[in-house]
Amino acid sequence: MPEPSVRFPDGFLWGAATAAYQIEGAVAEDGRGSSIWDTFSHTPGAVLRGDTGDIACDHYHRWREDLDLLRDLGVGAYRFSVAWPRVIPAGTGPVNPAGLDFYDRLVDGLLERGITPMLTLYHWDLPQALQDTGGWANRDTAEHFADYASVVHGRLGDRVPYWLTLNEPYCSAVVGHLEGRHAPGVRDERVAVTAVHHLLLAHGKAVAALRAGGATGQVGITCNLTSVHPASDDPADVAAARRLDLHENRMYLDPLFRAAYPEDAAAHYAPVTDFGFVRDGDLQLIAAPLDFFGVNYYERHHVAADPADPVRGWRRVPPEHPTVTDIGIHPEGLAEILDRVAKEYTPLPLVVTETGLALHDYAGPDGEIADDERIAFFDGHIRAAHDALTRGVPLIGFFPWSFMDNFEWASGYGVRYGIYYVDYPTQRRTPKRSARWYAGVIRANGLE
Ligand SMILES: OC[C@@H]1[C@@H](O)[C@H](O)[C@@H](O)c2nc(CNc3ccccc3)cn21
Numbered sequence: 001m002p003e004p005s006v007r008f009p010d011g012f013l014w015g016a017a018t019a020a021y022q023i024e025g026a027v028a029e030d031g032r033g034s035s036i037w038d039t040f041s042h043t044p045g046a047v048l049r050g051d052t053g054d055i056a057c058d059h060y061h062r063w064r065e066d067l068d069l070l071r072d073l074g075v076g077a078y079r080f081s082v083a084w085p086r087v088i089p090a091g092t093g094p095v096n097p098a099g100l101d102f103y104d105r106l107v108d109g110l111l112e113r114g115i116t117p118m119l120t121l122y123h124w125d126l127p128q129a130l131q132d133t134g135g136w137a138n139r140d141t142a143e144h145f146a147d148y149a150s151v152v153h154g155r156l157g158d159r160v161p162y163w164l165t166l167n168e169p170y171c172s173a174v175v176g177h178l179e180g181r182h183a184p185g186v187r188d189e190r191v192a193v194t195a196v197h198h199l200l201l202a203h204g205k206a207v208a209a210l211r212a213g214g215a216t217g218q219v220g221i222t223c224n225l226t227s228v229h230p231a232s233d234d235p236a237d238v239a240a241a242r243r244l245d246l247h248e249n250r251m252y253l254d255p256l257f258r259a260a261y262p263e264d265a266a267a268h269y270a271p272v273t274d275f276g277f278v279r280d281g282d283l284q285l286i287a288a289p290l291d292f293f294g295v296n297y298y299e300r301h302h303v304a305a306d307p308a309d310p311v312r313g314w315r316r317v318p319p320e321h322p323t324v325t326d327i328g329i330h331p332e333g334l335a336e337i338l339d340r341v342a343k344e345y346t347p348l349p350l351v352v353t354e355t356g357l358a359l360h361d362y363a364g365p366d367g368e369i370a371d372d373e374r375i376a377f378f379d380g381h382i383r384a385a386h387d388a389l390t391r392g393v394p395l396i397g398f399f400p401w402s403f404m405d406n407f408e409w410a411s412g413y414g415v416r417y418g419i420y421y422v423d424y425p426t427q428r429r430t431p432k433r434s435a436r437w438y439a440g441v442i443r444a445n446g447l448e
């Protein structure tokens with residue numbers, strides 16, 4: 001095999017990623033409790049076409065077959081999430097043994113196939129019973145999350161080397177509590193900023209709980225970060241871009257790695273909150289030392305001042321060539337945010353825990369799903385990741401989103417991110433052209 005022109009270090013972690021509510025189905029099986037996404041997806045008008053995760057990819061029953069597909073891909077690692085309501089159905093209180101048993105079998109199945117587990121404790125599926133007592137607006141939820149983390153670690157900590165506390169606190173807090181496009185469908189900026197803090201506090205408490213539980217594995221968190229650029233050098237556009245960077249990036253990076261909210265946060269959010277929800281010691285807990293940091297990258301924004309709200313608002317300039325999810329494709333943005341995190345925030349090892357492209361995939365007359373756009377997307381983003389690596393960024397892994405087509409939140413099954421195609425009526429999995437291409441990247445440990 002010729003040496004690849006873009007070669008990654010030996011031991012680089014090539015993975016694939018999913019999340020519980022998006023693939024498992026079996027939402028009422030073996031003692032699983034309800035989550036806010038069960039409630040939200042069953043709310044008329046909340047999800048495209050009324051799609052739900054009730055069945056999804058039926059992974060709960062097909063996990064052995066799916067692990068075989070991961071083995072066929074040749075991935076070194078698999079990023080999955082544990083459904084909190086499957087393990088502790090009411091979010092706090094009694095543990096559901098059958099829920100833990102499922103993940104126990106899954107982890108053993110990965111290890112038997114030589115695949116390293118990377119476990120996300122929370123990928124948005126908060127137990128509904130906790131939402132009923134305020135959810136992330138209630139500080140108690142942070143404590144319940146730490147208790148849940150201890151339970152999962154107690155069962156799987158001896159075999160899972162990589163632990164991510166949260167997937168994208170921004171999405172849980174802002175998309176779920178300000179924009180209302182995600183569960184629990186709240187539209188209240190004060191609640192959203194409070195949720196930001198309680199999610200970060202939950203992360204900090206969970207890190208402490210994992211350490212107290214003797215965690216020998218690597219503990220981290222995943223944030224979705226965006227590259228943000230002013231649409232022009234007009235001071236109003238530059239200021240708007242800085243506000244969006246605060247809102248999407250620095251509200252998470254600063255607490256996590258500097259133990260403080262950004263200096264411009266108080267003024268920006270002053271109309272809705274005085275940050276009275278922050279208590280002594282919270283920020284030190286949130287900034288607990290980690291072992292690695294996960295970066296999800298999808299978007300590069302060009303930002304202009306919003307004439308309707310020039311003081312606090314911003315306007316995202318639409319991309320010239322929008323994808324089916326109306327975002328642009330900017331692999332250089334991945335290198336930019338990796339450089340930024342490494343240079344401005346932390347020397348920790350970094351993992352690209354998600355990046356991917358939504359398409360309306362279909363099989364051609366020959367039966368092949370020729371997702372060449374997705375191949376080009378990953379080629380560009382892997383090259384960008386390698387650029388960052390050659391500049392000294394301690395990148396240790398890359399996980400395409402997603403292993404298989406799945407329930408894409410408010411878009412339901414309307415778009416596809418997988419490198420495996422899922423025919424939902426039959427649940428048949430078919431490797432797309434990108435799966436075969438990615439298997440080659442893994443074998444070569446790089447790109448031609
Ligand atoms: O939307 C694609 C994936 C999604 O399937 C994953 O579960 C989630 O971790 C994920 N995060 C982003 C990036 N951030 C985002 C921003 C606004 C709405 C939804 C996602 C994309 N994705």
